[in-house]
Amino acid sequence: MLKINLFRNTKQKITSSIFFVIFLIFSLYQIIQVEKKVTQDMFEISTVDLFQITQNNAAIIQKILENNDNYIQKIQKSLHLQNKIEENIKLLITNNIKYAYILYKDKKDKFRFLVDASAPNEKAFINQKFDIDSPLWFKVYKTKKPQLIKHEYLKTLSLSYIVPILKDDSVELLLVIDFSLKKVETINDIINLMKKGIIFILLIILIFSVIFIYQKINYNKVKKSAFIDTLTNVYNRNYLQENQDNFNLKEYAIAVIDIDHFKNVNDMYGHNVGDIILRETAKIISNTIRIDNNDVVIRYGGEEFIMMIHKSQKNQEFILKILNRILKTVEENQFFISPTKCINITVSIGVNLEPNKAQNFTSAFKKADDALYKAKNSGRNNIKVSLIQE
Ligand code: GH3
Ligand code: MG
Numbered sequence: 001m002l003k004i005n006l007f008r009n010t011k012q013k014i015t016s017s018i019f020f021v022i023f024l025i026f027s028l029y030q031i032i033q034v035e036k037k038v039t040q041d042m043f044e045i046s047t048v049d050l051f052q053i054t055q056n057n058a059a060i061i062q063k064i065l066e067n068n069d070n071y072i073q074k075i076q077k078s079l080h081l082q083n084k085i086e087e088n089i090k091l092l093i094t095n096n097i098k099y100a101y102i103l104y105k106d107k108k109d110k111f112r113f114l115v116d117a118s119a120p121n122e123k124a125f126i127n128q129k130f131d132i133d134s135p136l137w138f139k140v141y142k143t144k145k146p147q148l149i150k151h152e153y154l155k156t157l158s159l160s161y162i163v164p165i166l167k168d169d170s171v172e173l174l175l176v177i178d179f180s181l182k183k184v185e186t187i188n189d190i191i192n193l194m195k196k197g198i199i200f201i202l203l204i205i206l207i208f209s210v211i212f213i214y215q216k217i218n219y220n221k222v223k224k225s226a227f228i229d230t231l232t233n234v235y236n237r238n239y240l241q242e243n244q245d246n247f248n249l250k251e252y253a254i255a256v257i258d259i260d261h262f263k264n265v266n267d268m269y270g271h272n273v274g275d276i277i278l279r280e281t282a283k284i285i286s287n288t289i290r291i292d293n294n295d296v297v298i299r300y301g302g303e304e305f306i307m308m309i310h311k312s313q314k315n316q317e318f319i320l321k322i323l324n325r326i327l328k329t330v331e332e333n334q335f336f337i338s339p340t341k342c343i344n345i346t347v348s349i350g351v352n353l354e355p356n357k358a359q360n361f362t363s364a365f366k367k368a369d370d371a372l373y374k375a376k377n378s379g380r381n382n383i384k385v386s387l388i389q390e
């Protein structure tokens, strides 16, 4: 009961924090996905025509070379052919496509320029070596399909698009265009800002959650100790005051247990012995019930205990059996008041088996207390059940 009351709120708050964090992580993931999608879409829109035109261009070059046995040698030897092909690939050069050229692979698998349509000041010589930065260049020779090589920078995409020119079904030359694409800056800026915002919120929530949980645990520790009776280690009257309205009266039977003639014990053996008896009696009561089963033992005052017995799967007969066991155990127990001397005590018990018939806890408790009074008047060391009517 104590556990449930103290932690219910915390649990709810922790659960909702966890859900909120999951939601934010999910949003972050979505934003990253959107960013990828925007980049991808933008890329496809801006390149679809470009790729087609380059492929057409390669097809034209292939047509020009069609009747030759060795494309490479033929081009190397024929200035006319070089110019013709250069004229052709020059058509690909635009503001965005700075370079368009034809490469071949020499016997040592090194790439070399054959024709270059770049601006005169940047133009490569024929047979000039071309350094590659990715194994994908070789892939074209296997797949015989166009290949795109991307180099991603912060705000631009630098790309090489390679189209193979075939002879007798094997790759002879490569038509290459180099181009760059500006990313859609504003969209990416907004997305980045949102990403940063969410990460910031996540961090703040994380920090606050940790502080909150830490403080709550500390607070609960303090609160719990304020609810425990130091002598007997069962709940004290503060606990009852704090929780009595939270008990669902339908679910509990209320029993009041009072030690008989306890004043005499104190008078005869002293207060310390009285304390020993109190501690041991509380232990007997606690051991008889199962606290983990929502049963609660409270030291209500002096030598008086209240038991809230949870009714789940217990009928009235069973509850009376529990109380009877307490009565008998106390009666038969040897309370050692010194290593050699022990005494016997008894308790009287009043029980209200149907507290839900009362309007509130106080009047339900009073019924049990009235029953206790009757038990005392009937010679003590017995159990009395309160009458049902309100
Ligand atoms: P009855 O059978 O009618 O209940 O008689 P009783 O003597 O048990 O009842 P009474 O109310 O007359 O006396 C209760 C005694 O409990 C009085 C008080 O000295 C003692 N008491 C209360 N709290 C403590 C405590 O913390 N330690 C000790 N040792 N005695 C306590
Ligand atoms: Mg008493």
Ligand code: MG
Binding pocket: 258, 259, 302, 303, 304
């Ligand atoms: Mg009393």
